[in-house]
Amino acid sequence: MLNTYPGMTVEVGKIEKGSSRVLFDGVFAAGGITLSQISVMTGLEPYLIQNWVKRGFVTSPVKRLYSRKQFARIVIINMLKESLQIDKICTLIKIIGGNPNDESDDLISDDELYHRYVDMLAESEVNPLNAESVAEAALLAAAECEERIPNSKKQLMHIFEVMVYAHAAATLRKKADEIFSTLQ
Numbered sequence: 001m002l003n004t005y006p007g008m009t010v011e012v013g014k015i016e017k018g019s020s021r022v023l024f025d026g027v028f029a030a031g032g033i034t035l036s037q038i039s040v041m042t043g044l045e046p047y048l049i050q051n052w053v054k055r056g057f058v059t060s061p062v063k064r065l066y067s068r069k070q071f072a073r074i075v076i077i078n079m080l081k082e083s084l085q086i087d088k089i090c091t092l093i094k095i096i097g098g099n100p101n102d103e104s105d106d107l108i109s110d111d112e113l114y115h116r117y118v119d120m121l122a123e124s125e126v127n128p129l130n131a132e133s134v135a136e137a138a139l140l141a142a143a144e145c146e147e148r149i150p151n152s153k154k155q156l157m158h159i160f161e162v163m164v165y166a167h168a169a170a171t172l173r174k175k176a177d178e179i180f181s182t183l184q
Contacts, residue, residue, distance in 0.1 A: 005118060006167055007079030009043045020118040024068050024111065032065025042078050049074060057090065072111035080163070082170030096159060107152045107159075108145055116141050117163050128168030134161055 004011050005020060012019065027033060027041075039046050052058045058073050066074070073093070080089050096113060098105030108116070120126065120141040127133045138160035142153045 005075075006121070007075035007077075007114075008041050010041055015118060015122045017119045017122045018115075019122070020115050024071075024115070027071075028068045032061065032063075032067055033071060034064060035061070035066070038066060038071060038074060042075060044074070044078055052077065057093065068111045069109055072109075072114040076110060076114055076163075079170070080166045082173065083166045084162075092159065092162065095155060105149065107148060107156055112145075113156075113159070116145065117160060120160060120164075126164055128164055134164050138164065 003013070003015050005015065005023070010023065027037075035046050035049060038044070038049060042049075049058070052074065053060055057077060058070055061067075061070065077089055077093075080092070084092075096107050097110065098107075103109070120137050124137040124140070125133065126137045135157075138157045141160045142157035145153060145156050147153050
């Protein structure tokens with residue numbers, strides 16, 4: 001059975017700890033990636049990604065190439081957009097990244113957040129229907145993060161919880177839609 005990375009169309013047999021880092025290292029070995037490459041890897045239409053850039057959700061590419069951090073942000077937004085309203089995603093991004101032009105106020109970089117989220121899914125038996133298992137996995141993921149600003153680990157724990165529930169909601173909705181289509 002094939003799995004896909006959260007927010008991506010990239011298929012993998014099993015998601016393992018560190019595997020998203022290996023994927024990013026391979027994808028970004030030659031530098032940045034193009035809009036069309038992002039579109040293929042995420043299933044997003046290029047105009048939607050460009051709209052996110054225009055709206056300030058993602059910083060502008062340099063010489064038409066997107067960095068790993070920009071790509072991670074796009075993937076995170078893509079993962080969350082199926083179950084959260086865009087204004088809530090924007091608020092979450094502001095909490096994570098603060099001022100987009102100042103990395104010193106970031107709780108965590110977007111690519112590190114994504115990798116830690118994937119690692120959390122790979123390492124633990126997170127059951128989104130069991131709040132204790134979600135809280136425990138989120139606490140462990142946040143505990144491994146550097147505390148850049150006071151209380152950032154607690155905030156990160158809640159961010160990981162939001163990500164788990166949003167991702168699970170989207171996955172469950174997709175499954176319900178698949179089953180529903182067999183009824184028609």
